[in-house]
Amino acid sequence: MRALLIRRFIYMVPTLFAISLVSFLIIQLPPGNYITTYVAELSARGQSVDQTQIRALEERYGLNDPVFVQYLRWIGGIVMNGDFGQSFLYQREVSTLIWDRIGISVALALATIVVSWGLAIPIGIYSAVRQHSVGDYVFTFIGFIGLATPNFMLALIFVWIAFAYFGESMGGIVSPEFADSAWNLGKVLDVVSNLWMPVLIIGTAGTAVLIRVLRANLLDELRKPYVTTARAKGLPEWRVILKYPVRMALSPFISTVGWVLPTIVGGEVMVSIVLSLDTTGPLLLQALRNQDMYLAGAFILVLGALTLIGTLISDLLLAWWDPRIRHAQAEEA
Amino acid sequence: MATGTDPDVVLEVRGLRTRFRTDHGEVPAVNGVDLTIRRGRTLCVVGESGCGKSVTARSILQLVEPPGRITGGQVLLHPDSRAPADGAPAAAGADAAPADRPLDLAALKPKGKEIRRVRGRDIAMIFQEPMASLSLVHRVGNQIGESIRVHNPVSKKEAREISVGLLGQVGIPNPERLIDVYPFQLSGGMRQRVMIAMALSCEPRMLIADEPTTALDVTTQAQILDLLADLQRRRGMAMLFITHDMGVVAEIADDVAVMYLGNVVEHGSVDEVFHAPKHPYTRALLDSIPRMGGPRRDRLPAIRGTVPDPSTRPTGCVFRDRCDAAMPGLCDTVDPPPIDVGNGRLVRCLLYGGAEGRSPDPQAGTAGDDPRPASPSGKEAADVDAN
Numbered sequence: 001m002r003a004l005l006i007r008r009f010i011y012m013v014p015t016l017f018a019i020s021l022v023s024f025l026i027i028q029l030p031p032g033n034y035i036t037t038y039v040a041e042l043s044a045r046g047q048s049v050d051q052t053q054i055r056a057l058e059e060r061y062g063l064n065d066p067v068f069v070q071y072l073r074w075i076g077g078i079v080m081n082g083d084f085g086q087s088f089l090y091q092r093e094v095s096t097l098i099w100d101r102i103g104i105s106v107a108l109a110l111a112t113i114v115v116s117w118g119l120a121i122p123i124g125i126y127s128a129v130r131q132h133s134v135g136d137y138v139f140t141f142i143g144f145i146g147l148a149t150p151n152f153m154l155a156l157i158f159v160w161i162a163f164a165y166f167g168e169s170m171g172g173i174v175s176p177e178f179a180d181s182a183w184n185l186g187k188v189l190d191v192v193s194n195l196w197m198p199v200l201i202i203g204t205a206g207t208a209v210l211i212r213v214l215r216a217n218l219l220d221e222l223r224k225p226y227v228t229t230a231r232a233k234g235l236p237e238w239r240v241i242l243k244y245p246v247r248m249a250l251s252p253f254i255s256t257v258g259w260v261l262p263t264i265v266g267g268e269v270m271v272s273i274v275l276s277l278d279t280t281g282p283l284l285l286q287a288l289r290n291q292d293m294y295l296a297g298a299f300i301l302v303l304g305a306l307t308l309i310g311t312l313i314s315d316l317l318l319a320w321w322d323p324r325i326r327h328a329q330a331e332e333a
Numbered sequence: 334m335a336t337g338t339d340p341d342v343v344l345e346v347r348g349l350r351t352r353f354r355t356d357h358g359e360v361p362a363v364n365g366v367d368l369t370i371r372r373g374r375t376l377c378v379v380g381e382s383g384c385g386k387s388v389t390a391r392s393i394l395q396l397v398e399p400p401g402r403i404t405g406g407q408v409l410l411h412p413d414s415r416a417p418a419d420g421a422p423a424a425a426g427a428d429a430a431p432a433d434r435p436l437d438l439a440a441l442k443p444k445g446k447e448i449r450r451v452r453g454r455d456i457a458m459i460f461q462e463p464m465a466s467l468s469l470v471h472r473v474g475n476q477i478g479e480s481i482r483v484h485n486p487v488s489k490k491e492a493r494e495i496s497v498g499l500l501g502q503v504g505i506p507n508p509e510r511l512i513d514v515y516p517f518q519l520s521g522g523m524r525q526r527v528m529i530a531m532a533l534s535c536e537p538r539m540l541i542a543d544e545p546t547t548a549l550d551v552t553t554q555a556q557i558l559d560l561l562a563d564l565q566r567r568r569g570m571a572m573l574f575i576t577h578d579m580g581v582v583a584e585i586a587d588d589v590a591v592m593y594l595g596n597v598v599e600h601g602s603v604d605e606v607f608h609a610p611k612h613p614y615t616r617a618l619l620d621s622i623p624r625m626g627g628p629r630r631d632r633l634p635a636i637r638g639t640v641p642d643p644s645t646r647p648t649g650c651v652f653r654d655r656c657d658a659a660m661p662g663l664c665d666t667v668d669p670p671p672i673d674v675g676n677g678r679l680v681r682c683l684l685y686g687g688a689e690g691r692s693p694d695p696q697a698g699t700a701g702d703d704p705r706p707a708s709p710s711g712k713e714a715a716d717v718d719a720n
Contacts, residue, residue, distance in 0.1 A: 225466040228396055233480040233531070234452035237444045244468050323470055323515045 004329055008315075012308050019304035020078075020297075024071045027293050027300075033063050034088040034291045061088070074297060085294030089286065094298045098280060102265070105279040107191065109264040111199045116207040117253075123207075124214030125246060128222060131215075139211060146208035152270035154201045159274065162197075198275055202268050214249055221245035254321045258310030262303050342411050343539045343571040344370045344393065344456070349406035349439065351385075351392045354399075360644040362388040362401065364595035367671065367679075368573070370539060375565060375572040377582045377603070379618075380592035381640060386575045389592070390543050393573075394452050395443040409435040410455060413538060454484040457532035461544040463524035467516040473500075473527050474512035481534045499530040504560060522553035526560070533564065539571040546581065558585055579622050583607065591615045594643060594651045597671075601678035611680040613656045650683065658684060 032040075035057050039049050058064050062073065077083040084094035127136045221227070222245050230240040269281035280299070287295035319326040351363040363385045370376050378386045391397045393408050412433055441448040452458075460466040468476060477499060478492035487495070493512065500508035503526040516524050525545060532540055542561065546554040562585055565572050574585060582589055586603040591614065599612040610616045617636045638655040641647055647654065653664040660683060669681045681687075 223398070225460055225462060226468045228391075228398075229458075229460060229466045229528075229531075230468070231396055232394060232452050232458040234449040234454060234483050235479070236449065243471075247468075247470060321470075324517055327515070327518070 005316075008312055012312075015308060016301075016305060020075055020301050021071065023300035023304065024074065024293075024297050025067070027288075027291070027296050028067050028070075030291065032291065033058075034293060035061075035063060037291050038088075074294065078298075078301070084298040087287070087292050087295040089290050089292045089295065094295050097283065097295065098265075098298065098302070101278055101280045101283055104191075104277065105264050105281070107195065108198060108202070108268075108277070108279060109260060111195055112203045112206065113260055115199050116203040116210060119203075120207045120210030120214060121250075124211045125218060125241070127211065127215040128218035128249075129241060131219060143208035143211050146204035147212075149204070150270075151201055151205055151268065152274050154204060155198075155271045155274040158197055158201060198268075198271060198277060201275075202271055210253070213252065217249035217252060218245055221248045224248075251318065251322055254317050255314050257317060258312070258314030259307075261306040261310035261313070265299065265303055265306060339371075341371045341373070342369055343372050344368075344411065344573075345407070345409040345435070346370075346389070346393065347407045347409065349389065349392055349408060350404045351388050351397055351401055352404045353401045355644070357644055359404075361595055361646070362643060363392060364646075365406065366592070366595070366597050367600075368590055368597065370571045370573050372538070372571050373565070373569045374587040375562075375574055375585055376588045376590060377574045377576060377586035378590045378592055378597075379576055379579065379582050381577060383640060383643070384592040385595040385643075386577075386592050387543055390458070390541050390573060390575050393438060393541060394456060394458060395438060395441060395448045396452075396458075397443075403439050406439055408438040410438055410451060411435045413455075450484075453480055453532075453537070454535045455537055456539045456541060457535065457537040458541040458543065459525070459528045459532045459545045462548045463521055463528050464516070464548070466528060467524055469515060469517045472513055472515055473519075476516075477512075477527070477531045477534055480531050484535045495534065496530070499534055500527070502533070502564070503527075503530045504556075505530070520553075521549050522556060525549060525553075525557055529557075529560065529564070533568075536568070537570065539573065540565070541573045541575070543575045544577070545574075547576070547578070554581075561585065579618065591618070594640060594646070596651065596681060597679070598652065598681045599679070600671075601676065605676060605678055611674060611678065611685060612652075612682050613658045613684075614652050617655075617657075650681075660684075 035054055039054060042049050062070060065073075074085060077085060082095075084098075086092070087094050087097055090097055123139050127139050130136050222241075224245065227240060227245055230244050231237075235243075265280050265284075268279070269285050271277070272279045272281040273285070284296070284299045286292070287299060319329055346366055346368040349363055349366045350361065352359045352361050354360075366385070366389050368376060368378070368389070378389065380386045388397060388401065392403050395403070397403065412435065436447075436451070438448060438451060441451075467473075474493055474496050477496040478489060481487060481492040481495055482489070485492075497508045497512055500512060505511055505523060505526050511519070511523075516527065519527065528545070540561075545561070546557050549557060558581065561572070561574075564570070574581075576582060582603065589599075589601060589603050589606045590597045591599040591606070591612065593614050599606060599610070599615045601611075606615060607619065610619055614636075617634070620634045621636060623633055636655055641651060641654070647665070649663075649665040649667055650656070650659070650669050653659040656664070659665075663683055667683060667687065669683050670687045671679045671681050672685045672687055674680055674685055
């Protein structure tokens with residue numbers, strides 16, 4: 001097992017390197033750079049820009065250097081000093097910008113996972129075991145609505161309802177009165193009370209997908225002979241279902257649980273924008289739009305790293321969950 | 334044939350009907366089956382695929398899954414005649430049916446407590462594919478121990494000790510080690526031994542074996558059959574053995590029930606059925622087995638035609654279209670009742686009676702090539718089973 005872990009970590013190094021290279025190149029692909037975007041914006045507003053000033057800025061940030069020189073400077077700073085560079089747009093350290101927002105992103109992602117799994121697993125089991133029952137049809141109907149409605153649309157509807165009927169302006173996870181205060185119990189409670197709506201909005205589609213997947217998997221498993229064997233032993237029906245087919249049906253979930261990690265940073269951009277949540281998603285969008293290359297590059301690199309780590313976590317969980325995989329890995333190692 | 338007083342009878346199936354609801358109406362899979370299973374004896378139910386033998390076996394323990402359901406008949410589990418001195422009877426007798434009367438399993442709810450108490454404890458079952466019938470992600474010891482603990486108040490540790498003993502009894506080498514492996518680490522034969530150990534864990538009075546050797550290679554098959562026969566003899570268990578293999582029947586059966594399209598067409602002791610088959614279907618089945626040392630023939634005789642679709646059952650005898658002895662005008666109108674032809678043998682064929690007052694179509698006079706000329710008429714009238 002340890003050999004396997006070490007090997008997987010070693011494989012990660014070249015993968016991450018490739019991700020960093022490709023992501024940097026992609027950021028450089030659109031013509032121009034942050035300065036030209038900036039200039040275009042200024043002249044759109046009718047302001048003129050001094051050419052020498054532009055050249056001075058380009059010189060200062062090394063934007064005229066060849067791409068690979070820029071790349072080496074960037075990746076060198078990350079590897080040597082853990083320095084992700086400066087954001088042009090915000091004129092701050094990239095790492096502080098991201099760190100400032102990561103807390104809320106993590107809280108939102110975890111809360112969404114807990115809620116959607118907590119809803120989807122019992123509903124999925126019920127829908128499969130009572131296939132074609134009224135309850136199954138009701139959940140299927142709701143699930144399809146959840147699937148078919150884009151999350152940002154739901155968010156808009158919620159904002160409108162909150163404003164039109166309750167006179168409340170939705171937005172933000174931290175209420176204004178707590179915005180600058182340090183973390184204390186009041187602020188935590190405030191965050192929790194503001195969190196449920198985004199969680200619900202973001203969770204609907206995910207929950208619907210999970211219900212459908214679990215229902216389909218479980219329907220396949222319920223007919224397998226090992227279920228009949230368990231019944232023939234005289235076990236109570238609920239124990240038969242939970243111990244055997246549900247266990248098998250959950251395997252695909254375990255194998256995708258690691259994908260949650262990257263969504264913490266990059267997920268639900270549109271909902272966050274609509275609800276003006278200070279998560280990392282809108283920051284990523286801004287960075288890409290403004291060709292804020294160090295910020296965008298850092299984001300993509302982090303997303304790549306989290307995907308790799310998430311996949312590893314999934315694989316380890318799956319090995320723990322399914323002895324067949326554990327043994328196959330043990331033989332391989 | 335009802336032998337309510339026979340202390341050896343463990344289970345009686347009377348007029349069992351199981352139907353499957355489909356988009357094209359109800360399809361009868363089991364259409365009035367009678368079976369009697371006795372202590373220490375093996376009843377083989379033999380027939381082609383789709384004849385309803387597996388569904389019969391599953392119906393006994395209410396294990397038929399929707400859209401299938403039992404629509405008629407009785408499955409009578411007779412009270413344990415061996416003085417039940419295991420401490421349990423008082424508790425079991427208090428909330429179950431009175432211990433001195435047979436319990437009708439067909440009348441119980443498929444997910445209820447009563448049938449669950451019978452499953453695994455009175456009647457255990459093993460299945461065709463040991464690979465698919467065991468959970469591959471639970472350890473062998475876990476799965477056996479679970480079946481012990483569901484019916485007996487023992488600790489996990491005790492259950493484990495019992496399991497090790499059982500694995501030893503079914504011929505698994507090094508049971509202390511193998512109790513902790515997963516089924517996918519075992520060979521097919523070993524897996525079936527694990528299944529058998531699991532089935533025997535609560536010392537059932539009866540074992541239902543649903544084609545337990547079909548998925549195994551011939552050598553393993555022989556070993557498993559020997560093991561089952563040996564365990565049955567030592568424990569005095571009743572066994573209901575489902576198979577399509579006449580060779581297996583010859584090896585293991587005491588009694589045989591031949592099934593065709595949801596009916597038992599012939600029932601009797603293995604010697605009688607093999608040496609003097611009565612029903613044309615049984616004769617055809619036995620003729621189509623290759624024999625070593627017998628006269629060399631170019632082709633094996635096969636039964637012509639195919640099994641009719643159970644959803645469109647023909648009138649009269651369901652075998653008549655494939656039968657060489659069919660009597661036009663008779664076989665297509667009269668549904669043959671079970672006829673007792675002596676020695677406890679039952680045959681559902683009009684050749685042996687059951688069509689009194691009607692005569693074969695005179696036009697088609699010469700019925701077939703060898704109709705085994707009309708059974709001793711007059712005698713059978715008295716023998717027609719009231720059921």
